[in-house]
Amino acid sequence: MTTNQRAVLTGAGAMSRKWLDAIKTVGGVDIVGIVDINPANAEARAAEQNINPEIGTDLKAMLDRLSPEIVFDVAIPAVRHGIVATALSAGAHVLSEKPMAETLDQARDLVARAEAAGRLHVVIQNRRYLAQLRRIRRLVASGAIGGITGVHCDFFLDPHFGGFREQMPHVLLLDMAVHTFDAARFVIDDAATSVYAEEWNPAGSWYERDASAFASFRFSQGAVMTYRGSWAAPGLRTSWESTWRITGTEGSILWDGADDIRAERAQPHVAGKLLPDTQVLEIPALDPADRIGGHLGVITDFLMATRGGPTPETVSRENIKSLAMVLGAIDSSTAGRRVEIII
Incomplete structure (x- = not known):
């Protein structure tokens, strides 16, 4: 019997709905936690999706408790570096909204952290799909x-x-x-x-x-x-x-x-x-090999990569060029x- 991957989502704003719908479509993932500075947003999104995750405002504390394999980062750009760095340090693969960082120094740091941790850091660039x-x-x-x-x-x-x-x-x-x-x-x-x-x-x-x-x-x-x-x-x-x-x-x-x-x-x-x-x-x-599907395509490739598939083309070491x-x-x-x- 296959066990679903455990994931925490950060940022419960409007875009998170599209992410959660795509994650549900791919399947094999349990959203065990949602982090948002406004817990009411997280609670509303969980109710809409008919899921029952832990709700919180402290990502590190939640990661320490739940030890998820994946973090989905849908938060605003100003907090991206801290979220991704915290998630990678906790041993999670990360899929982030764009931009991948606010500065090139931050981006270089995240690329280095992902490589050191042996984890994926992939960025949503859905237009190329x-x-x-x-x-x-x-x-x-x-x-x-x-x-x-x-x-x-x-x-x-x-x-x-x-x-x-x-x-x-x-x-x-x-x-x-x-x-x-x-x-x-x-x-x-x-x-x-x-x-x-x-x-x-x-x-x-x-x-x-x-x-x-x-x-x-x-x-x-x-x-x-x-x-x-x-x-x-x-x-x-x-x-x-x-x-x-x-x-x-x-x-x-x-x-x-x-x-x-x-x-x-x-x-x-x-x-x-x-x-x-x-x-x-x-x-x-x-061609059958062409990767398509917008958000769904990126999220599918990311999840397949965490399960042993090929590295997505929007991995952070490539996305830094954009x-x-x-x-x-x-x-x-x-x-x-x-x-x-x-x-």
Whole structure:
């Protein structure tokens, strides 16, 4: 008879519902404890999920009592480092919300702690588990549009979250753009080496801090990524996944951030003709090996890894490369100049 894994969840806010639903879908996990600074939140979430965990406000004390194999970290970014460090010290595998840390020093420390403890620290980057991004990556990897020269992403929405996001510094870059940066790194299979960025808060914004940003990254193999975004942009909204144009030496890919993916390859130039003819490219189908499913996909891969499966691609030693893009953009915006990205 198989025994369920024991897990503690930290942070019982709105996002925890999605996590708990996915955990229940995968199965094989008992939530034995929920930690939240407001016990009423934890009690309400437990009642909603029809579970009966221990409720508390002190993670270390709960871990000492319950000795879970897993900690799910859905708390706010300001307390992430302490939660993950405490969980790893207690011998638990950890799945964290993004960003994985507030600083690169904190992130490096967590990577080192996970390796020293022989435990997994994995980060939720659910956008790269979208089927469309898997298909785009396959097309890029095939060489159909040649070497990648540019990735250009636009993100414009007007969400009224309430709560911590509307007071959070660098909110767009830290809480949202990290998804697009990580997805770009995944699609072109490269790492950023430098960035120039600006942040501002547009007139009429309901955010206390800068809700808009521009960033230009250079990657190690020569590609440039540009990002334009705002969380205070009413009307004509983009997808939550951004709209994308990927340019190559021989063609381009357009993605609306939803279901529409289009690609063309230029034909050999004919002397005397201004614009070469183009050929429409077929977008590859999903392969059975492609990891999809958003939150469910990430949580499935994490749980399978704790049971002896392969290491998830969003493990912290890899995800730090995406965090470095975000923090590099913040450093550039603060300094008013291009900065190098050093992991």
